[in-house]
Amino acid sequence: MESYLVAAASAVWLGVMTSISPCPLATNIAAISYIGNRIGSPMMVFLSGLFYMLGRILVYMVLGIFLVTSLLSIPDVSFFLQENMNKFLGPILILVGIFLLGFITFNLSGIGISEKIQKRLAGYGIWGAGVLGMLFALAFCPISAALFFGSLIPLSIKHNSNFLMPLLYGAGTALPVILFALLVSLSTRMVSIFFNKITQFELWARRITGIIFILVGLYLTLVYIFNIPL
Numbered sequence: 001m002e003s004y005l006v007a008a009a010s011a012v013w014l015g016v017m018t019s020i021s022p023c024p025l026a027t028n029i030a031a032i033s034y035i036g037n038r039i040g041s042p043m044m045v046f047l048s049g050l051f052y053m054l055g056r057i058l059v060y061m062v063l064g065i066f067l068v069t070s071l072l073s074i075p076d077v078s079f080f081l082q083e084n085m086n087k088f089l090g091p092i093l094i095l096v097g098i099f100l101l102g103f104i105t106f107n108l109s110g111i112g113i114s115e116k117i118q119k120r121l122a123g124y125g126i127w128g129a130g131v132l133g134m135l136f137a138l139a140f141c142p143i144s145a146a147l148f149f150g151s152l153i154p155l156s157i158k159h160n161s162n163f164l165m166p167l168l169y170g171a172g173t174a175l176p177v178i179l180f181a182l183l184v185s186l187s188t189r190m191v192s193i194f195f196n197k198i199t200q201f202e203l204w205a206r207r208i209t210g211i212i213f214i215l216v217g218l219y220l221t222l223v224y225i226f227n228i229p230l
Contacts, residue, residue: 003159004159007155007158007159007161007165008164008165008168010151010155011152011155011156011164011165011166011168011169011172012168012169012171012172013172013209014147014148014151014152014155014169014172015060015152015168015169015170015171015172015173015174015175016172016173016175016176017143017147017172017202017205017206017209018143018144018147018148018169018172018173019172019173019174019175019176019177020176020198020201020202020205021141021143021144021147021202021206022141022143022199022202023141023142023143023144024136024141024144024173025176025195025198025199025202027136027139028052028136028176028177028180029180029184029195031052031129031132031133031136032045032048032049032052032177032180032181032184042185042186043185044126045181045184045185046181046182046185047126048126048129048181049129049177049178049180049181049182049184049185050126050178050181051126051127051129051130051133052129052130052132052133052177052181053133053173053174053177053178053181054130054133054174055129055130055131055132055133055134055135055137056133056134056136056137056170056173056174056177057167057170057171057173057174058134058170059133059134059137059138060137060148060166060169060170060173061163061166061167061170063148063166064148064152064153064156064162064165064166064169064170065162065163065166067153068153068156068157068161068162068165068166069162071157072157072160072162081157082157082160085154085157085158086158086220086223086224087220087224087225088154089154089155089158089217089220090216090217090218090219090220090221090222090224090225091217091221091225092150092151092154092217093151093213093214093216093217093220094213094214094217094218094221095150095217096146096147096150096151096210096213096217097209097210097211097212097213097214097217098210098214099142099143099146099150099210100143100146100206100207100209100210100213101206101207101210101211101214105142137173143206148169151213152165152166152169176198179194180194
């Protein structure tokens with residue numbers, strides 16, 4: 001039970017890290033600001049941010065449920081993963097941790113959303129904001145892809161959680177987004193201040209998370225691959 005609670009908290013933290021990593025952070029603020037500039041009412045700006053957030057959550061949940069369910073629905077694959085996930089998880093966490101620390105990089109092109117499409121969706125109000133959230137959620141950046149595919153999916157498989165872990169991850173991505181929407185509805189200047197603060201926080205949070213991933217990965221590797229009791 002304690003292990004599952006740690007995994008659940010990790011899923012939320014991975015979602016937060018995804019949302020405040022440089023590319024998604026800039027995308028979230030740009031999208032909500034874009035919508036906010038076209039809606040006069042602060043309450044409607046906040047609701048648009050809420051629907052944008054729900055759109056992102058929906059995509060992450062559907063992707064997570066589909067990937068985890070697909071892998072676990074095949075008996076032989078499910079049994080193999082359940083038996084050996086700790087062996088895979090160690091090296092995976094080490095690689096993701098090294099990537100988060102910036103020692104290795106890779107290029108990943110997401111979906112480009114043209115200004116014309118953004119303008120059209122913004123015209124549909126809160127429903128358009130929801131669709132925009134879904135589209136931007138599919139535009140994976142390197143860090144968000146590493147956190148989602150390299151950390152959340154293995155974590156969900158390890159704990160046989162095809163719904164709760166993706167849900168908590170989506171909720172984690174939603175926390176900063178809804179705050180952005182609230183700030184945009186109140187003051188553009190507050191967004192600028194918050195952006196600078198959270199950018200500094202993200203840098204240190206990413207480094208600390210990377211170090212923790214490497215340490216946990218080394219522990220799992222030594223215990224489950226090299227059978228060294230610790």
